[in-house]
Amino acid sequence: MFPQKKWKEKQKTNKLVIKNIIGILMTKKDPRIDLYISKSAEFAKPILLHLRELVHIACPDVQETIKWSFASFDYKGPMCSMASFKHHCAFGFWKASLMKDKSLVANAESESAMGHYGKINSLKDLPSDKKIIAHIKEAMMLNDMGVKLPPKKVIAAKKEITVPDYFL
Numbered sequence: 001m002f003p004q005k006k007w008k009e010k011q012k013t014n015k016l017v018i019k020n021i022i023g024i025l026m027t028k029k030d031p032r033i034d035l036y037i038s039k040s041a042e043f044a045k046p047i048l049l050h051l052r053e054l055v056h057i058a059c060p061d062v063q064e065t066i067k068w069s070f071a072s073f074d075y076k077g078p079m080c081s082m083a084s085f086k087h088h089c090a091f092g093f094w095k096a097s098l099m100k101d102k103s104l105v106a107n108a109e110s111e112s113a114m115g116h117y118g119k120i121n122s123l124k125d126l127p128s129d130k131k132i133i134a135h136i137k138e139a140m141m142l143n144d145m146g147v148k149l150p151p152k153k154v155i156a157a158k159k160e161i162t163v164p165d166y167f168l
Contacts, residue, residue, distance in 0.1 A: 028056060030064035033071045040084035047089045047120055051082050054129060058136035076143040080136065083114065090115030091126075093139045095149055100138065 029052075037048045048071070055062055055073050063074045072081040078094040092115040096104040104116040120126060 028060070028062065028064065030066070032066045033064045036066065036071050036084070040089075041086060043121065044084040044089050047123055047126070048082055048084060050123060050126070051089075051091050051132070054132050055080065055136055058133040059140045075140050076146075079139045079143055088119040088121050090117070090120065092116045093135065095139060095142050095147065098142055098147060098149065099135065101135065104135070 033052065037045055037052070040048060052064075052071070059073070059075050059079070061075060062079065065072050065074060067078070067081065070081045070083040073079050080091065080093045082092075083090045093099060093104060096116045107116055107118045117126060126132065
């Protein structure tokens with residue numbers, strides 16, 4: 001009976017730890033994100049909730065906000081964002097071009113979606129939780145180190161166009 005008693009005590013402790021973690025996570029959530037998710041299409045709600053949960057698990061100090069009408073997550077600067085559209089969702093990283101996994105940028109360039117995971121129509125379209133958390137932690141690390149995005153390339157001066165006389 002002794003091992004069973006220990007097991008029950010351990011189970012109670014685990015439940016308390018989980019409740020504490022959930023309580024901590026709940027304090028960092030922005031009600032505007034709740035509203036954003038509630039106004040999203042039905043297919044998008046479980047996707048957005050899952051991504052939000054993973055961001056909070058990977059980065060407990062994250063701050064939620066709305067930027068450019070999307071749900072954004074900041075940690076010492078912009079880190080990642082998620083968006084919901086009529087027929088798909090998107091999730092992207094602010095500094096994806098600096099991250100080790102070059103498939104993030106390749107996905108964004110090859111798809112017609114704005115995010116780095118392409119068009120997300122269901123939870124099945126997402127990479128594994130382990131991979132998403134690793135990406136979030138890498139984005140977090142870049143912000144911890146103060147890494148900045150390189151300046152955008154300056155477009156060469158435009159050639160002067162000669163206007164035909166009949167337009168003058």
